[in-house]
């Protein structure tokens with residue numbers, strides 16, 4: 379029998395206690411699978427949607443040449459995501475964390491880095507500069523905006539490259555592995571000798587709150603490590619990392635001149651050799 383926990387009826391601490399106290403692995407599997415089923419069945423699905431950087435060109439300016447230029451850029455779209463939930467049950471909150479981690483590391487369509495967003499907002503800012511009385515002409519503004527949008531597009535491609543590739547279904551499997559580790563590694567609250575200590579460390583309101591925080595923090599940490607493993611870089615608190623200039627992968631910053639990952643270094647060397655050969659024969 380598959381028993382799926384009802385997130386509004388069952389406390390997370392009950393599930394974890396049942397899991398810890400289970401008499402054998404089969405029972406453990408059953409409890410854990412049922413927990414996962416309710417996470418994946420949550421109504422709090424991952425959602426992305428289009429948002430617009432919007433401004434309205436004043437009516438009396440709409441027929442001017444500059445007014446027309448700005449009107450073209452008065453609704454720049456970008457993809458955003460649902461990043462929070464109002465639901466207070468453990469299931470929706472953990473699911474939100476799982477959704478957000480996917481968006482952050484794997485969704486190449488959601489690019490919200492400040493550098494990129496600042497470029498998208500620039501036409502709107504120039505418009506308000508114009509309104510405030512700064513003189514400009516249509517050709518120059520067109521050039522500036524074209525250039526800005528071009529830069530934004532290149533930057534977007536760059537940030538897309540810096541994301542890892544993993545389908546949602548594969549991701550779910552990885553998440554389940556990490557959740558299982560959370561279940562195995564977390565201590566029951568009663569195992570803490572000094573409970574006031576936990577109260578201080580985790581602004582801890584209910585027992586469920588404690589476990590939700592434990593799981594969400596652990597997922598964060600697991601995916602930070604997942605990312606390092608993905609790019610085969612060593613983990614370590616003092617290690618410094620940067621991005622490969624060519625492929626966007628994470629590299630360890632050893633010297634000041636580390637710019638490429640090993641693969642790209644090899645490719646660049648070949649390319650240099652090839653162009654030397656072309657130029658000299």
Ligand SMILES: [Zn+2]
Nearest residue numbers: 622625639642
């Ligand atoms: Zn590279």
